[in-house]
Amino acid sequence: xxxxxxxxxxxxxxxxxxxxxxxxxxxxxxxxxxxxxxxxxxxxxxxxxxxxxxxxxxxxxxxxxxxxxxxxxxxxxxxxxxxxxxxxxxxxxxxxxxxxxxxxxxxxxxxxxxxxxxxxxxxxxxxxxxxxxxxxxxxxxxxxxxxxxxxxxxxxxxxxxxxxxxxxxxxxxxxxxxxxxxxxxxxxxxxxxxxxxxxxxxxxxxxxxxxxxxxxx
Amino acid sequence: xxxxxxxxxxxxxxxxxxxxxxxxxxxxxxxxxxxxxxxxxxxxxxxxxxxxxxxxxxxxxxxxxxxxxxxxxxxxxxxxxxxxxxxxxxxxxxxxxxxxxxxxxxxxxxxxxxxxxxxxxxxxxxxxxxxxxxxxxxxxxxxxxxxxxxxxxxxxxxxxxxxxxxxxxxxxxxxxxxxxxxxxxxxxxxxxxxxxxxxxxxxxxxxxxxxxxxxxxxxxxx
Numbered sequence: 381x382x383x384x385x386x387x388x389x390x391x392x393x394x395x396x397x398x399x400x401x402x403x404x405x406x407x408x409x410x411x412x413x414x415x416x417x418x419x420x421x422x423x424x425x426x427x428x429x430x431x432x433x434x435x436x437x438x439x440x441x442x443x444x445x446x447x448x449x450x451x452x453x454x455x456x457x458x459x460x461x462x463x464x465x466x467x468x469x470x471x472x473x474x475x476x477x478x479x480x481x482x483x484x485x486x487x488x489x490x491x492x493x494x495x496x497x498x499x500x501x502x503x504x505x506x507x508x509x510x511x512x513x514x515x516x517x518x519x520x521x522x523x524x525x526x527x528x529x530x531x532x533x534x535x536x537x538x539x540x541x542x543x544x545x546x547x548x549x550x551x552x553x554x555x556x557x558x559x560x561x562x563x564x565x566x567x568x569x570x571x572x573x574x575x576x577x578x579x580x581x582x583x584x585x586x587x588x589x590x591x592x593x594x595x596x597x
Numbered sequence: 598x599x600x601x602x603x604x605x606x607x608x609x610x611x612x613x614x615x616x617x618x619x620x621x622x623x624x625x626x627x628x629x630x631x632x633x634x635x636x637x638x639x640x641x642x643x644x645x646x647x648x649x650x651x652x653x654x655x656x657x658x659x660x661x662x663x664x665x666x667x668x669x670x671x672x673x674x675x676x677x678x679x680x681x682x683x684x685x686x687x688x689x690x691x692x693x694x695x696x697x698x699x700x701x702x703x704x705x706x707x708x709x710x711x712x713x714x715x716x717x718x719x720x721x722x723x724x725x726x727x728x729x730x731x732x733x734x735x736x737x738x739x740x741x742x743x744x745x746x747x748x749x750x751x752x753x754x755x756x757x758x759x760x761x762x763x764x765x766x767x768x769x770x771x772x773x774x775x776x777x778x779x780x781x782x783x784x785x786x787x788x789x790x791x792x793x794x795x796x797x798x799x800x801x802x803x804x805x806x807x808x809x810x811x812x813x814x815x816x817x818x819x
Contacts, residue, residue, distance in 0.1 A: 494669045501663035
């Protein structure tokens with residue numbers, strides 16, 4: 381019974397962390413990705429190089445940086461956020477945002493110039509053009525969201541460093557699997573893994589339903 | 598209406614557009630012809646603000662609309678594509694229906710525009726522009742993907758719009774027949790420069806340059 385309660389609690393923390401970090405990363409990364417994919421501007425090359433480098437950032441390094449920032453003597457230590465879900469979201473965002481920028485850029489660069497040119501010719505406002513770019517690339521952006529979510533829910537290195545894998549507080553599916561494996565509880569670890577896979581499957585099915593509805597609209 | 602002075606576009610060490618002077622009057626239709634890479638589209642892109650000029654100046658009165666060569670159909674129905682492009686006004690539904698009829702797209706009105714053929718897409722792209730009133734219309738090869746019937750529909754719509762609004766039109770084409778059908782004045786561009794300019798009959802009968810004579814000699818007017 382207690383095990384079931386703990387499992388649901390871990391599941392809740394995992395979903396909360398993954399959804400928040402996916403939302404924040406997409407809100408920051410998608411506009412930047414569309415912007416870099418859309419046109420030529422000063423600093424575009426630098427953004428692309430930086431994004432490419434950060435896409436390969438090892439999770440433990442991201443975790444270490446966030447840990448140092450939020451530790452007692454760090455510049456953000458006064459916030460007292462270390463070993464909380466909030467700081468796990470911060471670490472996740474550092475890892476996922478470059479991925480979101482990179483994939484959005486490569487996906488939207490295919491049609492962003494033509495859409496912008498069409499919109500410019502029709503005297504659309506900047507806001508209307510931005511909304512058009514997003515709606516025309518809805519399906520591509522949906523796969524970006526799925527990738528971000530997938531990366532977030534599967535991440536273990538950074539979240540265990542900054543979250544501390546604290547029972548009833550910051551333990552998530554991946555860190556729980558690691559702990560149970562270390563303890564030798566392979567069957568429970570495997571069960572947790574299956575639950576994690578099921579979540580991914582549900583999210584993907586929901587996304588494909590959304591895409592189908594959009595195609596039929 | 599439109600005035601261009603010493604307008605240049607330079608990429609690296611290559612000057613792709615170099616126009617000393619060009620003036621257009623209100624209500625006038627000027628058709629630009631010339632081989633690929635002569636700077637026709639570059640000129641329209643600069644005037645519409647899609648790309649920046651390198652040197653020189655230009656100015657025009659009133660509102661400008663621009664139809665690029667590759668105008669993307671939006672992921673909406675054909676009707677919604679036109680309505681989405683219209684400025685807010687009480688009669689936009691009525692004008693949309695008139696355009697759908699004129700461009701012979703009424704039977705496709707509720708279909709997703711992504712499924713249209715190349716020629717239908719061009720008619721739709723023109724409809725999205727013509728739903729609004731403007732003073733200067735820039736059209737970049739507006740019927741390049743259309744068949745003979747589609748081209749006639751497009752040309753008739755352009756003529757009707759011109760008569761109704763009195764707008765000036767600056768357009769490019771590879772079709773001599775279209776240039777002669779629509780132009781008050783034809784401009785020939787070569788390597789970014791104006792090499793011939795005049796009324797259609799004037800250009801046909803007495804081109805001023807050897808290149809102009811050769812270029813007109815290649816025209817097969819159907």
